[in-house]
Amino acid sequence: MEIQQIHKHYLANPIVCTDTRKITKGCIFFALKGDNFNGNKYASEALEKGARLAIVDEQEFAKSNQYILVDDVLNTLQELAQFHRKQSKAQIIGLTGSNGKTTTKELIHSVISKKYKTIATKGNLNNHIGVPLTLLSIKADTEMAIIEMGANHQKEIEFLCSIAQPDFGYITNFGKAHLEGFGGVEGIIKGKSELYHYLTENKKAVFLNADDPIQLNKLGSYIKKYGFSTQNKDYYIIDFLGATPFVQLQLENLKIHTNLIGSYNFTNCAAAALIGKYFNVPLEKIKEALEEYTPNNNRSQILEKGSHQIILDAYNANPTSMKAALENFQQMEGNTKIVFLGDMFELGESAKKEHQEIADLVKEMNYQQSFLVGENFAATNTTIHQFKTFDSLSENWTTLKLEENCLILIKGSRGMALERILDLL
Template structure:
């Protein structure tokens, strides 16, 4: 089938599904494959549940005209998204970076929708499957789309840019994340700046923090640079105004009080303000958007229990973000501070070194009550802190040894599932 014909069928009811548990009536079902499943086996079920067509890549399953046989279902999904993007009139803002992508995306969404019909990547749909799904969720009435792009190997951002075709771009920062795939910090920088190199092909602008000289140095001359931050030469001057515990900023003479903890969130807030200003959002609307945003989904999420205050940041962890989280805890004014820290994944040859650095930082922090969770932390010899092989073992301890009247930082990689300890606190 020609892509134009498939696109016509998509336009009849522009909904895409890849999971038979989430079928939408009239959708196109793409039979994707994974390590432990073959989507072709679920195509019949998808049609029974209301899908209009099933896109399959095994002729054994293409038994009637409701099945559309293609060479590769995933490649077809990506090509359909690329075709759709070319038909869209909206502006696309591409966001990538080692930390802060999702928080920045959500803040930008809150700001931009004050004036524009704005869509943003749902959840963390930021990979070779998620970005096509995000693009295909954009309607013809959308004015701005914010597309988050993640990667753990070289050339992934370049590939995703070919699908999303951003008109603006931002790299939130570059740190030691996914080193197994990138090899080194220089590899991370090379991969993330693929966004810049794509934007250079269309003379498209880049938003960048005014003092991030590593990234500024990588911006091609073809890209107009929109600087934001505290330096007087910036296009948009946003000043840090404290964080005890919630970050405050000044935009001209207007104070904006966020509901985000940690001075590291200043960069995310400043970016959303700069983007809002660039797109003509009024200061009062920017203030309202940022002040109303509350973090969720285990990302810088504040939870108050009967006994404690918890900063739950258990969606992801890497050396850069964990170091900043510990520094932030040091600055919080509270008599009883606790850290529950989980393993950081995908660090390759630097795994043990980076985990030891975190233990050393904890020792210098002045926080005495520290729990380390995961096989990596547990394998490192330390005489100061209690460590556990897994989250379940910590939960069992907390059931018998209550923590009370504490401010607790919980941070670890997603696979550690540290949010499970919250019910014990």
């Protein structure tokens, strides 16, 4: 069956599903495959639960005219999303980078939705499956779509751009994330820049942080670029007023007080403000949007537990974001500061060196108490408390003898799930 025909079926009830636990009546079920599952085996269950059609790629499961047999279900999902995107009048902003993608995406969404009917990537559905699913959530009246694009190897952003075909794009930064897949920092710069390459080749517009020399180097001669800066008057000036602990910035004559901690979040706010300004969102509405946004899902959250104030940043971590979080924590006011750090994943051959550098930095900062959790941190040469696993930390919790009224930083990669420390406090 041609993609156009599948798209007609989709338009009749524009809901797609890849999980039989989330079937809604009249949806189209895509029987995706993974390393440990075969969605074809669940197609009949999807139909029984109310799906109207099931897209499968194995003949034995195509049992009636409710099944559509294709060569590859994933390819079909991606082709359908690309076709749907071409039919849509929505303007698409593509977003990638090493750190801050999801926060920046949510800030942009908050700002742009003050004026336009806007959709954005849900959570971190930013890969070869998540991007198509986001595109397929674009409705007939959608005016703007913010599409987050994640990548851990070369050519991945290029591929996602071919599906989403963004009209605009922004790269948050180039940090030490997914070093293993990209092959080092230069590989990261090359891989993330695939978004800018797509936009320049297709004569689309680029948003940039003009205080980032890498971005300026990549886009210096490009005409359709719109940047923000704290000092370069060739670009839109946005002043950083500080982060004690919450980020404050000034947009023309307006001072904005956000709910985001850490100076590293200034550029995320500034990018959203710049993009709002470009799309003629009134300044007062930009201020309102940035001040309304509250981080969640373990990203730079400020919480209280007992007598402790906690900075919970356990959604993800890499050497760049870990260093930024520690430097920000050092500047925060607090009598007794405690740090819990978990391993950083996907660093490949750089893992030993990068973990040692963070352990040395923590030692140099001389917090009242510091704890390193995970196999990589446990292998570092340091006098800081080390635990090879979270279970080991938990088992020894009563021996840590934490003081009352502490300011605590918790940060680690998602796989470490260090938010579990909250249950121990």
